[in-house]
Amino acid sequence: MDTKIVIIGAGVVGLAIAERLSRYYDGVFVVEKHKKFGQETSSRNSEVIHSGIYYPEGSLKARLCVQGRDMLYWYCRNKEVLHRQCGKYIVATNEEESQELESVLQQARGNGVESGRILDQDDLKSYEPHVTGIRALYFETSGIVDTHGLMKQLETDAVVGGTQMAYESRVTGLRRIEGGYEVELEDASGKFVFTTEAVINSAGLEAYEVSRMAGMDDLCYRLHFWKGQYWSIGNGKHKMINSLIYPVPQARLTGLGIHATVDLNGGVKLGPDAVYLEDGKLDYSVDPSSGHAFYKAARRFLPFLEPDDLHPDQAGIRPKLQKPGDSIRDFIIREEGERGFPHFINLIGIESPGLTASLAIAEYVAKLLKLG
Ligand SMILES: Cc1cc2nc3c(=O)[nH]c(=O)nc-3n(C[C@H](O)[C@H](O)[C@H](O)COP(=O)(O)OP(=O)(O)OC[C@H]3O[C@@H](n4cnc5c(N)ncnc54)[C@H](O)[C@@H]3O)c2cc1C
Incomplete structure (x- = not known):
């Protein structure tokens, strides 16, 4: 395989996952279609560190928000990322x-x-x-954080850990092959293909499209x-x-x-x-x-x-994941081995409190991914 893990998307969640996985694995590769990290949802939000109050008990949103909030305060304090626990x-x-x-x-x-x-x-x-x-x-326990500063620090830590960042590179195709996946990437020089053992789909607004590209056209994932x-x-x-x-x-x-x-x-x-x-x-x-x-x-x-x-x-x-009138849906964070896509992790519907939960989501993903 050309690389071990491909993370699609350099929003706050993709970057947090890269930072976490680079602690355990060599060959982590982040692909992002924009010139820089965080050009979509991660830089168009309230920048609130949520306490974890509203979400249904036991849901991923509730659990990962509460864990992620504490992890985020700790990370911001240690790395001098601007934040304020303003209540x-x-x-x-x-x-x-x-x-x-x-x-x-x-x-x-x-x-x-x-x-x-x-x-x-x-x-x-x-x-x-x-x-x-x-x-x-x-x-x-509620507060605010400099999201750009947070993403910059996560990117730095991921790169120091060995992660490679590929900007202006859009994933246009994914195909299951023996022992992993073939990824088709488009950048300024055209299209090329490489192989990877694992794929993390943290493509935000495009996460459903990316999972469909790989062959998982699951209507429950429609955004x-x-x-x-x-x-x-x-x-x-x-x-x-x-x-x-x-x-x-x-x-x-x-x-x-x-x-x-x-x-x-x-x-x-x-x-x-x-x-x-x-x-x-x-x-x-x-x-x-x-x-x-x-x-x-x-x-x-x-x-x-x-x-x-x-x-x-x-x-x-x-x-x-919900249309008008539907009830609230939880984050989907799933290793897709059971449906024939081992080491492919989908993150779908990562709306609020995704920023607060980002570090806990990364830890959760690391536990789901069992690579040799
Ligand atoms: C209005 C609003 C307010 C919010 N307020 C808060 C808040 O106060 N607190 C909180 O905790 N959360 C909040 N959130 C939620 C939070 O912003 C998101 O959960 C979080 O930013 C999601 O990060 P992400 O990395 O999953 O997605 P994104 O930031 O969207 O990143 C996904 C990345 O994937 C890239 N990508 C997509 N497709 C491809 C492809 N095919 N190839 C290569 N790259 C690709 C995109 O370019 C993008 O950079 C808010 C959200 C909104 C919209």
């Missing part, structure tokens, strides 16, 4: 939401998140004087794209909050509700919302007419906002 408030603005906080707290405890505590109105005011709510749930738009807060109003401020979550989690996220440069963004993109088209535009909906949603708990404080920011796309 998160889930703010109830009426009685019904206030009651709902109890079930959010129970859900969090079920997931092993012990840091949650209920605050009354006065406590909330003392920490976040400009935020309005009748009660809140506070999680000190649905949900755009998340952001609006930033200007006119000096970004200085009025210090931490992450969320509404009480909706029943069916297509998103966490429009929330306010601080960043490491002192800015504040509102969002993301959740807009279903028909036919899987990649649309990163921010609809200029959506500002009013953001204003209305956020003004419930940020009463100091005026409509002209909001400016269109960026958008990202979530690769979800």
Whole structure:
């Protein structure tokens, strides 16, 4: 075989897997169609280190988020990646939401998140004087991270460990052969083919296409794209909050509700919302007419906002396994030996909390991959 392991995709998940696998194996090779790492979902998100509150108990999302969060804080501290454990408030603005906080707290405890505590109105005011709510749930384990800095560090560590990075190289074909796979790659000089013992499909929005390329046309792996738009807060109003401020979550989690996220440069963004993109088209535009909906949603708990404080920011796309109306689906992280594709690991539907969970996902993948 020309190489041992091919990782498709240099987003935060592919890079974390490369960093981890390069500790155990020689011949790790990352292929990425863009010029640089993290040009898709990994650089179009909220950069929040989630506590692991909302996901169904026992799900991969819940387990890998809680493990990944602690691993990420440890990694950031050790490698001097910029981050801040700023904490998160889930703010109830009426009685019904206030009651709902109890079930959010129970859900969090079920997931092993012990840091949650209920605050009354006065406590909330003392920490976040400009935020309005009748009660809140506070999680000190939530934070923010410089995602670009994190990916840069993971890439450096992977390369130091022996990983080879191939940018501007798109995987266009995959074929099962005796003892491994044949990979067809297209770069500036044209197409060529090489062989590998193992394939890790961490192609994000294209993960279903990549698994189909290899011959696994599983409709359960079909991805649905949900755009998340952001609006930033200007006119000096970004200085009025210090931490992450969320509404009480909706029943069916297509998103966490429009929330306010601080960043490491002192800015504040509102969002993301959740807009279903028909036919899987990649649309990163921010609809200029959506500002009013953001204003209305956020003004419930940020009463100091005026409509002209909001400016269109960026958008990202979530690769979800669910369509509108479907129930929440878990991450799929599967070694496909049982269906005749040994040492082929698919990672499908790695939406939020994929950034938080990235290091735990990498550890999980390393356990699934049993190479000699
Ligand atoms: C709006 C939004 C907000 C979010 N907020 C948070 C948050 O606050 N906290 C959190 O934990 N998570 C959050 N997430 C989720 C998180 O961003 C993702 O889970 C994570 O970035 C996924 O990383 P990835 O490496 O799997 O995918 P990607 O970053 O999409 O990387 C996949 C890579 O594969 C490459 N690729 C695809 N096909 C091929 C091919 N054929 N050949 C070569 N290369 C290929 C792509 O170019 C891409 O670089 C959010 C997501 C969105 C959309």
